[in-house]
Amino acid sequence: MTFSPGLEARFADLLTHYPEGRHRGALIPMLMYAQDEVGAITPDLMAELAARLGISVLQVDEVVGYYSMLHKKPQGKYHVQICTNVACMLLGGAELYEQACTRLGVGHKQTQASGRFSLEEVECIGACSWAPAIQVNYDFHHDVTPAKLDEILDGLQ
Amino acid sequence: MRLYNPPSPLETKVVSKRFGMENSWKLDTYLATGGFEGFKKAMAMSCDEVINEVKASSLRGRGGAGFPTGMKWGFVPRNTDAPKYVVVNADESEPGTCKDRLLMEHDPYLLIEGILIAAKAVGASKGWIYIRGEYRYLVDHIDAVLKEAYQRGYMGKNIAGTGFDFDLYTQIGAGAYECGEESALLESLEGKRGVPRIRPPFPAVSGAFQAPTVLNNVETFCAVPDILRNGGKWFADLGTPKNGGTRMVCLAGHVNKPGVYEVPLGMNMMYFINEIGGGMRGGKKMKALIPGGSSCPLLTADECDIAMDYDSMAKAGTMLGSGGMMVMDEDTDMVKVALRIMRFYKHESCGWCIPCREGTTWLQKMLARIVDGNGATRDIDLIGDLAKNMLGRTFCPLGDAAAMPTISIVEKFRPEFEAYVAKNPFASSELVQVA
Incomplete structure (x- = not known):
């Protein structure tokens, strides 16, 4: 190889x-x-x-x-990771995850047929004071609102 | 470098004093603001003198356990030719905690200087900064900083002309909360599954690659340069007796100004939440808080009029932990909080010890059953009993970490569990299934 x-x-x-x-x-x-x-x-x-x-x-x-970050199957071009742990949960992390499921049409650890997006509900990513937080690939997004989540995903088409 | 939240004038800045400075992560900025003075002072001292200075500072581990740092360093054996190592725990995974990230981002040389002083104190020749995989951008950041440090003679051979040699590397993790536990971290550093080691021997005697190892949290190392520069007593006097210095508190949840703030140990918790954190959001009342990461027993709003230091928190039946403070308002569903916490520990249990692996699994099932409306009255006691049976019965503290918040939520918010169960018409039936 x-x-x-x-x-x-x-x-x-x-x-x-x-x-x-x-x-x-x-x-x-x-x-x-x-x-x-x-x-x-x-x-x-x-x-x-x-x-x-x-x-x-x-x-x-x-x-x-x-290790949870090592995966045997390919993920989407954009791997969307939404934290729903306590700090994010208190400020709407679970609702953001539901929103992403609906919008992307995939569930936890699933990838779109097109290979563009994959989704994962993740544990604490260390952005608690700027919750709710998500990561797309290695990039952090802080203080995410439903509108901001749409905006982030729109920008990744 | 941008700040994630505006600072508060009520902070006491020691480890965060360079946050927001232009080019705060560059060597020139660091040198122009007192950088490496502590290291140079340490180089002129004996190993014992350095350790005694750290002991005098009453610095205690900022990762969660709060063990006295100077004492930990003192356990590393002397008079041995075997190599010794320094390992930095930058696995920051305790839910609620996001401070080490900022320290590494804004002031990486402070961490590097702290590591070098620790290396001098115990005679170590090599070190690793173990950074959680999710913080990939920080691995690249620290790698770039280390490159500059090597090029400028602040790492490698003859550091800053002192004749001291040391090599430092980053080590990326791959997603495992358990690797924040020191012995599991060492297993991971050796390329294995992150399961805990049986202790003793402790890492000070047999740590990384079975060599004597100093292993501390990022923030702990970051406190060391100023302790050497200004003296242990100076640092100790910032806090309360046996609880020296300042610490980073990561404020999250239903407050007006969430953020990471550096405050002296012993600050009143309600003062912190109201004056620095701006009080509760939307005029709501506070119901409870998790004081230092989700492994800590919860406090009700009435219990929060206490000093934030290790000993006062222990007296209140909880812990200062890793500084991850999550505040919950009156509308928070505590049963759902308990379930979410347990889901986390069930996911992260490494499976090595049965009380933890099975305990977290069954606790999650029972809590989910209650939330789903199928809980039985006896489940409430069973949750408490099962959690208590996990305490102290595992190799590492993950089992305790899962049990402690659960026990406290059931004890302090029992009526909320009863309200869920009351909606189940079969709640008191003996025929309600147990699983």
Whole structure:
């Protein structure tokens, strides 16, 4: 499996971060950065990283299964994550999630057939004082209102 | 860099003093405003002197547990040639908490200087800042800052001409609340599932890659440079006895001016909410609040006339926690709050310990049943009993974190549970199913 030169350079740098013989520490960052490029954690990607780190595919798989941001299926071009945890819930986060479900026509962890949008109801994303908050891919949006949510989604067509 | 909320004139700014300054994250800004003075002072001191200064400051961990920082550093063994490490917990995932994000965004060199002082105090050679995956923009931000630090001689070999060597890296997480627990974080740093380790040995003796490790929250490290610069006593005097300094409080919920504010430890909670937070939204009355992240027992409005320091909060039966304060008005449905909190812990339980894995699952089912109108009278007691049975029976505090708010909500807002159950005509029937 080949990656972009930028990602290869990032991997090479990562492997220098850990003590001698403990480069398995690079696994989770490698999965996160590779996922951004490949689009999902594919079987090929798991085999490739397992080979590079000298661990079994199963050891990679059990890590992938544990972390909520690692996904084996591709997400939409815009992955809309709506927080409904307490701080956001108090100020309308759950209603925003319902609004997004209706508008996008998909539910939790589902992707539109067109591949444009996917939706996820997420736990606290660390924007509690500016609730309700959402993330689209890695971008935060704070103090979201129903009108603002429409505006954000309109801008991503 | 833009501020997320306007500051309040009633704040005491120590770790947030560079917030809003132009180019606050640049080395030149940092150096022009007293940066690295604490580090240089520390370099002229012995390891013991540095640790004693931190002990004198009464600085306690800002991540949630409130353990005295100087004491924690003192547990790292001396007279060993084995490598030692510094790990920063920037996994900030406790619901209600959004302060470490601002510290890393606005003043990353403050964190870096705090890490270097800790490294000097224990003789560490390498460190990692473990940042939650959702804060990807901060990983890129800190990576850029570290690049500048290396280029300018403030990281790597012979730091700032002092002869001290240290390497610092970012480590991105991938979405797991449990990785904010220190031993699970260390497992994750080693490329594994984030499940807790059996302790002892504690990280100070066997931490990252089984080496002695200092592990603290972002805000804790950020307090250290000014402690060295101005002296431990100066910092201690800002707070109350045994509760030194200031802390960041993340105010959220039904208040007029939610935001992250830095206040001295010991400030009265109602004063904080009314004077800094602008009081309740829409003229409503306050019903309850979660004082420091959703793991803390709730307080009713009547219980909030207390000092915000670790010991006063413990006396009131709750915790200062991670500083995530969520205020709820009179219209808030506390049963739904209890359910939402439990849904979170059920989702985040790593599954390692049965009381937590099963306890959170069953508590969520019972709370959902009540909200759905199918609850039985006996469920209310059962929720309390089950939660109490989880306390202290797990390797890490996630089980306790799920149980504590639940117990407090059932005890303090029992009539709300009873009102839900009263709508179920079969509520007192023995035939109502238990699951």
